[in-house]
Amino acid sequence: MRAIWKGAIAFGLVNVPVKVYSATEDHDISLHQVHNADGGRIRYQRRCEVCSQVIDYSDIEKAYEEDGKTVVLSKDELKAIPAENSHEIEVVQFVPSEQLEPMMFEKSYYLEPDSKSPKAYVLLRRALEDTDRVAIVQFALREKTRLGALRIKDDVLVLQSLLWPDEVREANFPSLDVSIKISPQERDMSAALVESMAADFDPDHFTDDYQVQLRHLIEAKLEQGDALDTDETFGVEAGEGGKGEVIDLMEALKRSLDRKRGGASGAAAGGSGAGAAESGDEEETAKPARKRATAGKATASKSADAKTTTKSTATKSTAAKATGTKTSAAKTSTAKSTAAKSTAKSTADKASSKPAAKTAAGKATGTRARKPA
Structure with a gap:
């Protein structure tokens, strides 16, 4: 991992030098755009609307526009803002972890001790462990002043940036104000369903199916080229969606x-x-x-x-009857002859496409000939 920022945690009069690392990464397969006719890459140019020239990054500044007026802010002016120059993670409060709204969590960072003696780092970690609290901090990172929560994960201090309160939208859905009647039976049954699916959360039990199937598709395309049967690659079930059937809740x-x-x-x-x-x-x-x-x-x-299906089913039925005839033949030869003629007659009735001129003896012979098969 590569450190993206260096600073220090200000814990009262205690200063804890740290390096900051991104704790998460995107595992999605990276795709880019191409021209479908020739496969050429599609690239975007930074073109000025006034002079129509392609502009280099070094010549680009940021600006704010309001009421038709544009205020251009240079890189030096942005760097001059005091909060931007601060490399301090200031602890402002210690709060119970259950008071933090999960929706406010934004991104996580690992903090590594950045001094020869990590004693101050370990002291802060022990303080959080002993008090069972989370440190609320303020810091500046990437041209933005941020609110954060400092907690422990596997003996490492983790900094989680938080959204500001006005960045979390209010859920205002009039449809939820409608009075809905839930019967006791529905509540009991839903509770029973929850209990039947209850388990301890283990993230290793879950996979990103889309990324796995996308990788499968890419590998299949590399092997087979453009002429790829996606139904054969993924199976017929992959293309089947829900039927959207409305059914009774109970x-x-x-x-x-x-x-x-x-x-x-x-x-x-x-x-x-x-x-x-x-x-x-x-x-x-x-x-x-x-x-x-x-x-x-x-x-x-x-x-x-079985009586109305295909010719092969009729053949299986005939073979079964012939087997019965063979068993009866062990008793008397007369019963054997009678059963064979009866089987031949049944076969003749079912297989109407056979010529009627054949004799019963010939059909019986044919039946015996099919027994080994």
Whole structure:
């Protein structure tokens, strides 16, 4: 890491020299703009609106405009502001950490001792530990006077810049003033859902899926070129969005609880065909008619589907009957002949495309020939 600023913490009459480092970094993949016709980089020029010339950074100053008047402020004039020249992090208060509004947190910085003897640094850290408080500080960084909070993380002092109170917007939403009635059942069920999802926060359990998939896309493009099938790369599910279905709140809470609790109970109830069918219908389509279906109806439906499906299904059915015939043949040769003719007749009825001129004996022979397959 590279220090971005050097200064000192003013802790009463104690002076703590420190180096300041950015504690966070952006992990997003950096993309730039190109011309889609030839891939050329798109760059922006600092062009003056008056003379139309491209201006170097050294010739650019800052300005403020109000009521049609422009006030130009040079770099030297900005540096002359007293607060800008201050390299002191002044401790002004020690407050309980719970009094800090998280919305005010802006950016975090690590503070490293910048002296041969870090005793003053350790003393301030111990003081924060012993009192269980956070130091409120004021400092200037990058042409801005800032408010900050000084706290401890892993034995290191961390400076968190805070937004000023007038930088936090007030939430004023008239829709929240409408009286909403929440039933006790809805509150109990929502509380149960919260408890079912309760856990200790571990940031390592979470990943930035978009950046992972973006990296995947880039690597696939490098290997396969422009002719890339994104559905094949990410899977069909990647392009599927929510259907925006409006459902009953209680029903949604019930489904959410069932989904959370259904991991173990669903596995235990996996042997029940009717229960599995009801769970699947309630989860995917939420149709009450299917929920009331019995195991007998499901079996009848499967049997009807088997008779009316494709030719390969009919062939499997024929093979199953032929197997039954083979088992019966072990008892009497007469039963074997009768079962074979019955199977041939059933096959002839289902496969209407076969010529009617074939004899029953020929069909039976054909059936036997298909048994090994």
